Amino acid sequence: MAIPPTARAAEPIKLGVLEDQSGDFALATIGKVHGIQIATDEINAAGGIAGRKLELVIYDTQSDNTRYQEFMRRVLQRDKADVVFAGFSSASREAYRPIVDQLNGFAFYNNQYEGGVCDAHMMVTGAVPEQQFSTLIPWMMEKFGKRVYTIAADYNFGQISAEWVRNIVKENGGSMAGEEFIPLGVSQFSSTIQNIQKAKPDILITLLVGTAQSSYYEQAAAADLHVPMGSSVNVGQAYEHKRFKPPSLANMYVTTNWIEEVDDQKSKDFVAKWHAKYPSEPYINQEAENSYLAVYLYKSMVERAGGSTKRDDLRKEVAKGDVCVEAPEGKVCLDPKSQHMSHTIYLAKVGDDHSISFPKTWSDIKPYWLGAAGCDLVKKNPNAQYTPSSPPPK
């Protein structure tokens, strides 16, 4: 179709948003939609992207993987979105990812996860295990001791994250005191608590997911189990430290790439701006920040590509290795090999009264694993997810 360039310039860029606004995960993901909305309003107020307005097409995926598939088809085929921001749980991402590949779409996954997705159709702005665990676990082992126990949700996220924990513990000269995988939806933890007490670990890594499993903390505190805990999912997503009565989460250490307690001027301004638009937001979590910065990241990619929204044009810019954006956490950049994001990593400690302090901050932690293991999207697109035990074929 021959549309004159001036008419095309007036057409908005369509950004599809597939996030859970109801169901089990809604608590952690409503803020992601708000983050995208705030960034979009700011960008449109400042003239849009390369002269075009940004238009959001938002669907509520209801914490249901089949909805992701249904809406991903709809947003790509019927709405013809230029880019889609989608997904919280890894199960949902793996549900929609084949559809993005099949329909030749372009998606951003703005969430921390177990890592390893090497797919040219995807940009990942969330943190991955080498960023969260290679900082957290050595720090905790030095401080508390070398025997580690892991409890993890029994699906791809928990299994792969636990594998990372196992490897990093071994590399740092520690040992596993035990490991248990817990089906999603389990809410009664007496036996798990007893097994941990018997194993007497120095550190407990909790990779529990969903509202049912989060009952663990209250039950462990009531049974007087007080092993120092480490996690990559708690606090930074479902703000358990705000929702649970203290001190059930006391003595927990979390590595996160940003949470609303971060104590600097840039973060305070960001929180103030957020509350001006959404005064009753219960918490601004790391995925909300990831979603916010992802809109600006997309803007910078499109502008560098001279206004094109074609995936291949944008990836050519990413391949140059200097697509970066200024976020509340600081400057973050896309790694061209894996299309994952570098991050500032904050170590958040939950106090007895559930206040947050930051004993340590690591800046510019790169998502190095995929690239080092052999994923190079600049050269080849395998459309696959890898793990330390099944790395890319050499």
Added chain:
Amino acid sequence: MPGFDAAFGFLYQFGDACAFLVLCAAGLAIIFGMMGVINLAHGEFIMCGAYVTVTAAKAGLPLPLAVLCGALASGAAGILLERLVIRHLYHRPLDTIVATWGISLIASQGTLIVLGPSLTDVSTPLGSVAIGGLSYSVYRFVLMGAAAAILLALYVLFNRTRFGVLARATIQLPHMAEALGVDTRLIYSLTFGIGAALAGATGGLYAPTMTLVPTMGAQFIMEAFVTVVVGGGDVFLGTAPAGVLLGLVKAFMTTWQGQLAGQIGLLVAVIAVIRVLPRGVSGLLLRERA
């Protein structure tokens, strides 16, 4: 004494699993086991009880009274629901499934919209106690006691009171009961209400130990249905042995191989029991094998 520690540890696991199954199933044993209404909104009665209990406790009521409020609120909701919906569907079991499922969705999503995605909880009371090398939450023993007390109360209510006789008569032979002057509509309402109130009490009792979210009912519903199916039609003779049997399987498998094995063991046990005893354990005890 490592032998004693291990034995006590297992006994505690067993009691804990048993209490959870019995409390999940108590209300449903009346509504589904006895009345035959497949109530998929049972989890929402539990959620309602938990929410009311926590709200009352935060307003300053002592926890036992708050649980009572939760039970009464769920009971009232149950009676209302029976009058408006369930009553018209007693002879249409498949329609009941659709109706109660719809009510369950409306209740949990309505709660999400009105009260938000989560409610701050109250802490688990009573602290912990060290026995042998391990420490236990004292409140878990209270839950075991509550399960036993509720079973006993059900036995007394349905086997030793006039209301119990009328309720059983109404459900077994409604027309004969009516001919003898029983207000069967009232009995149906009250019986359904008692089932809902027990679900509310379960929610209230577990509220201090769990994360309060609108979808929390789903965490009870599987255990509730399997316990009732294994138990069969009699409220006391079904729920008590089913709770003991499934609790034993679950505690053994969980202690041995972890939570996943516990869940698998539980479901395999259920399949085995209903294959051998289609009318559940109480069917066997009351000699009405099909």
